[in-house]
Amino acid sequence: MAYSDKVIDHYTHPRNVGTLDKSKSNVGTGLVGAPECGDVMRLQIEVDANNVITDAKFKTFGCGSAIASSSLATEWLKGKNIDDAMKIDNMDIVEELSLPPVKIHCSVLAEDAIKAAINDYRVKNGMEVLEVAKVHH
Amino acid sequence: MDPRVLDAMLPYFNSKFGNAASRNHPFGWVAEEAVDYAREQVAKLIGANEKEIIFTSGATESDNLAIKGVFEMYKDKGNHIITCTTEHKAVLDTCKHLEKLGARVTYLQVQEDGLIDLKLLEASITSETILVTIMYGNNEIGVIQPVRAIADLAHKHGALFFTDATQAVGKIPVNVINDGIDLMAFSAHKMYGPKGVGALYVRRKNPRVKVTAQMDGGGHERGMRSGTLNVPGIVGFGKACELCRLEMDEEATRLSALRDKLQASLLQLEESYVNGNPAHRLPHVANISFKYVEGEGLMMAMKDLAVSSGSACTSASLEPSYVLKSLGLSDDLAHSSIRFGLGRFTTEEEVDFAIAQTKQAVTHLRDLSPLWEMFKEGIDLDKVEWVEH
Numbered sequence A: 001m002a003y004s005d006k007v008i009d010h011y012t013h014p015r016n017v018g019t020l021d022k023s024k025s026n027v028g029t030g031l032v033g034a035p036e037c038g039d040v041m042r043l044q045i046e047v048d049a050n051n052v053i054t055d056a057k058f059k060t061f062g063c064g065s066a067i068a069s070s071s072l073a074t075e076w077l078k079g080k081n082i083d084d085a086m087k088i089d090n091m092d093i094v095e096e097l098s099l100p101p102v103k104i105h106c107s108v109l110a111e112d113a114i115k116a117a118i119n120d121y122r123v124k125n126g127m128e129v130l131e132v133a134k135v136h137h
Numbered sequence B: 001m002d003p004r005v006l007d008a009m010l011p012y013f014n015s016k017f018g019n020a021a022s023r024n025h026p027f028g029w030v031a032e033e034a035v036d037y038a039r040e041q042v043a044k045l046i047g048a049n050e051k052e053i054i055f056t057s058g059a060t061e062s063d064n065l066a067i068k069g070v071f072e073m074y075k076d077k078g079n080h081i082i083t084c085t086t087e088h089k090a091v092l093d094t095c096k097h098l099e100k101l102g103a104r105v106t107y108l109q110v111q112e113d114g115l116i117d118l119k120l121l122e123a124s125i126t127s128e129t130i131l132v133t134i135m136y137g138n139n140e141i142g143v144i145q146p147v148r149a150i151a152d153l154a155h156k157h158g159a160l161f162f163t164d165a166t167q168a169v170g171k172i173p174v175n176v177i178n179d180g181i182d183l184m185a186f187s188a189h190k191m192y193g194p195k196g197v198g199a200l201y202v203r204r205k206n207p208r209v210k211v212t213a214q215m216d217g218g219g220h221e222r223g224m225r226s227g228t229l230n231v232p233g234i235v236g237f238g239k240a241c242e243l244c245r246l247e248m249d250e251e252a253t254r255l256s257a258l259r260d261k262l263q264a265s266l267l268q269l270e271e272s273y274v275n276g277n278p279a280h281r282l283p284h285v286a287n288i289s290f291k292y293v294e295g296e297g298l299m300m301a302m303k304d305l306a307v308s309s310g311s312a313c314t315s316a317s318l319e320p321s322y323v324l325k326s327l328g329l330s331d332d333l334a335h336s337s338i339r340f341g342l343g344r345f346t347t348e349e350e351v352d353f354a355i356a357q358t359k360q361a362v363t364h365l366r367d368l369s370p371l372w373e374m375f376k377e378g379i380d381l382d383k384v385e386w387v388e389h
Helices: A005-012 A064-077 A090-097 A101-124 B003-012 B026-046 B059-073 B089-100 B118-124 B147-156 B231-266 B295-301 B322-326 B331-335 B348-368 B370-376
Strands: A027-034 A039-047 A053-061 B053-056 B080-084 B104-108 B129-133 B160-164 B183-187 B198-202 B272-274 B285-290 B307-309 B337-341
Touching: A005 A064, A005 A090, A005 B295, A027 A101, A039 A064, A039 A101, A039 B370, A053 A064, A053 B348, A053 B370, A064 A090, A064 A101, A064 B295, A090 A101, B003 B231, B026 B053, B026 B231, B053 B059, B059 B089, B059 B129, B059 B160, B059 B183, B059 B198, B080 B089, B089 B104, B104 B118, B118 B147, B129 B147, B147 B160, B231 B285, B231 B348, B295 B337, B295 B348, B322 B331, B331 B337
Parallel strands: B080 B104, B080 B129, B129 B160, B160 B183
Antiparallel strands: A027 A039, A039 A053, B053 B198, B183 B198, B272 B285, B285 B337, B307 B337
């Protein structure tokens, strides 16, 4: 299958690979997917007092598109406040990376990971959990 | 394809364009002679008589003709077919089709090393069993089945033995007499011949085996497969068989040494495992699991290599390889598996390159893998509550 140049770029030079200290109260962690499905994403955000994301890290087990989707997500998250970050839609990722239809689930996983990370942060900081239900493609 | 095969084929596209079935003009005679010669070359490679070779469009057609043809021809004797779970889809799906037409099919589980359990096989044979169909060498893991022992068991109970030998013929010595084979499918393109041509061997004596044609028409190929012969393809197939017969021993020695080098080097990586019985294996195949790395992601890093993933993640179904699952591999390990195939034109430099590139890719992807990090921290991944999507 042909990958887009952007997918290849993120895959070859993934941005923001790493691990944040999940025990810290200003770090939110989202772990989504399952090994038996062939992809697992872990996305972490570090948030400042104004609810702005100052750092984001990821690690992903999966195909090139899954790696690229999560790498791109970390780029987009940095500098956003958590409310704007919640609005990132999987179709934005599909478009940016030119993902083919069979790889849309990778972008869905990335969106799920973003929302799971934000909600983890919200729970830790006494905020309500936001609904993440959405009709997935 | 081997360039020597192409050279043999080319004249049959232009200067020698006759139809092998046209018996009343010289162009036809030339084509017919060429097909006869190719038939001898093919037969000689597998220890058969040329009258026992039916040319087809490839192994898939041969599988269909053998299984459906035997089922139809021997239906008065019984309706039971025995196969195994690691067969090629061309065999499995043909068997499934016949189930709709009244066949009873036993799909034998293989052992953890991919080999058939002979006791289980014998216990499955009944007086209704007409055919045992077990592949010679597996396409994904390279495991070679104990073909002679399987044939003996089938014959002891009055059943025929068919083998899909697509991966084995031309790679290791296959002899239909010594191996006790009644019917055998194989294909040109797996032995450096052209795509779109294959053969079915059908035994003519001790016993004489018959199949009902699945393609009706002009009665070509002794009435078992009608249709104008693909003369250039058949000529190429013949040449490919001849080259294999002459060069196979040397090639197998060379390839198994390279394969063993590749395998030994890659097993130096932590948490990597060979799939399939390491002793009973085709010389040119190695299937290796790299735990905590996803196969398709790994393949992407090895774009210069002739590898394929045990994971069919490219399809929307995300189903890992059914062959690896049949060996008892968990889904996640099956997703982490890569099949390496070496060939006539693979050099040692290329193998060294493959080793370096694979090691680098596995290391890179493990650095990216949350599962690897969790494994290193001593977390039991089986106890994690995964959020499936």
